[in-house]
Amino acid sequence: MSRNPGSPNSPSPLPLAVACSPLAESARARALAERLALPYLGVAMPREVRQAERLLFLDEAGLCLQVTGRGAPGPIRAEFVSGRMGYRRAHGGGAGQLVARAVGLRKTRQPLRVLDATAGLGQDAFVLASLGCSVTLYERNPVIHALLADGLDRAALNPDCAPVVARMTLAEGNSIEALRHAGHPVADVVYLDPMFPHRDKSARVKKEMAVFRTVVGDDPDAGALLAAALKAAAYRVVVKRPRKAPAIAGPEPSTRIEGKSSRYDIYALKALPSG
Numbered sequence: 139m140s141r142n143p144g145s146p147n148s149p150s151p152l153p154l155a156v157a158c159s160p161l162a163e164s165a166r167a168r169a170l171a172e173r174l175a176l177p178y179l180g181v182a183m184p185r186e187v188r189q190a191e192r193l194l195f196l197d198e199a200g201l202c203l204q205v206t207g208r209g210a211p212g213p214i215r216a217e218f219v220s221g222r223m224g225y226r227r228a229h230g231g232g233a234g235q236l237v238a239r240a241v242g243l244r245k246t247r248q249p250l251r252v253l254d255a256t257a258g259l260g261q262d263a264f265v266l267a268s269l270g271c272s273v274t275l276y277e278r279n280p281v282i283h284a285l286l287a288d289g290l291d292r293a294a295l296n297p298d299c300a301p302v303v304a305r306m307t308l309a310e311g312n313s314i315e316a317l318r319h320a321g322h323p324v325a326d327v328v329y330l331d332p333m334f335p336h337r338d339k340s341a342r343v344k345k346e347m348a349v350f351r352t353v354v355g356d357d358p359d360a361g362a363l364l365a366a367a368l369k370a371a372a373y374r375v376v377v378k379r380p381r382k383a384p385a386i387a388g389p390e391p392s393t394r395i396e397g398k399s400s401r402y403d404i405y406a407l408k409a410l411p412s413g
Contacts, residue, residue: 151206154281154353155190157182159197167196174280185210192352194281201288203281205349214349216259216289218303219296223261227268227298237262238269240376240395240402241327246410253325253370255313255363256332258354260286260306262378264293266329267305274325275306276313279354283308314359314366323372326410330367331378332357332386361387368405375405 156171157179158164164181171178176194184193187206195204195213202213217223233243241252249270254263257275259282267273277283287308293299309316317324333356357363364386367375377386381401385391391403 151188152177152190154192154194155179155187156194156196157184157187157190158195159183161198162196170194170196170201170284174284192349194284200292201285203285203349203353211349214259214285216286218260218264218289218293218299223264226265227302233269235265236395236397236400236402237265237376237378240378240404241266241271241329242374242410243269243271246412248411250326250410252327252329253313253317254329254331255317255367256330256357257286257308258282258331258350260289262329262331263306264302268302271305273306275308276311276316277308278312281353282350283310314363317363317366317370320370322370324370326372326374328367328371328375329378330360330363330375330386332360332363334380334383364388364405368407371407373410374407377403377405379403 155177156167156174158167158181160181168178177190179187179189182193184195184204184206185208187193190206193204193206195202200215202215204213205211232238238244241250243250249272252266252271252273254273254275257263257277260275263273263275275286277286290303290306290308294303317328333351333354364375364377365388368389377391379385379401381396381399385403389405392406393404395402395404
């Protein structure tokens with residue numbers, strides 16, 4: 139007699155596991171599972187998987203985070219070649235983009251060294267690198283770090299993206315510790331985009347972000363991260379926040395740049411070099 143998946147005797151699904159498609163490199167998927175200490179399910183179809191709620195899934199397009207079951211939202215990847223980031227690379231508005239203005243690219247002709255302490259899927263870092271910045275990226279969540287590393291590796295094979303990726307260095311470890319121990323100044327600009335605890339449970343919260351949050355969680359140590367960044371930046375610290383969110387606990391920002399949904403709090407330490 140088969141068990142009802144919803145019965146009390148059914149085992150609870152795993153929060154996260156690793157699997158691959160029939161066309162993917164199974165040895166690579168297995169090695170990833172071992173490195174991240176995650177269960178390996180072998181070859182699988184995400185919509186048919188019941189043993190896990192989410193998969194770190196390797197297919198012919200690369201590595202992705204995928205919710206299992208029928209009707210699940212699409213995969214989450216670090217994608218720089220095509221899609222939204224590909225369009226943004228070609229038509230994004232150059233140094234007039236909000237993140238570029240916040241970092242200070244309109245105020246200096248010198249290439250800036252930026253440390254992105256909360257890299258996530260690397261989108262803002264890629265924009266800054268495409269505008270000439272040298273960017274060091276830290277992402278402490280090992281699952282998101284794996285997604286980002288895969289995306290950068292794939293982008294490095296694209297002739298248009300390769301020069302941008304060459305200006306990006308993905309580092310290991312916790313950025314707070316790196317900022318505290320690297321010595322001053324670790325970068326011209328330190329960029330922070332900590333996860334903010336959303337209280338809005340409505341459909342306005344994008345499904346992709348909701349899935350991302352189940353893996354990453356919030357950043358309760360954002361205050362400590364800001365304090366470390368302020369001691370390690372040469373010219374400024376930039377913090378990206380939801381437009382209506384409070385500033386991170388600590389000193390007041392020197393100025394702000396607001397967009398439709400996001401805000402950049404700028405902590406100016408000294409003037410950027412003009413030449």
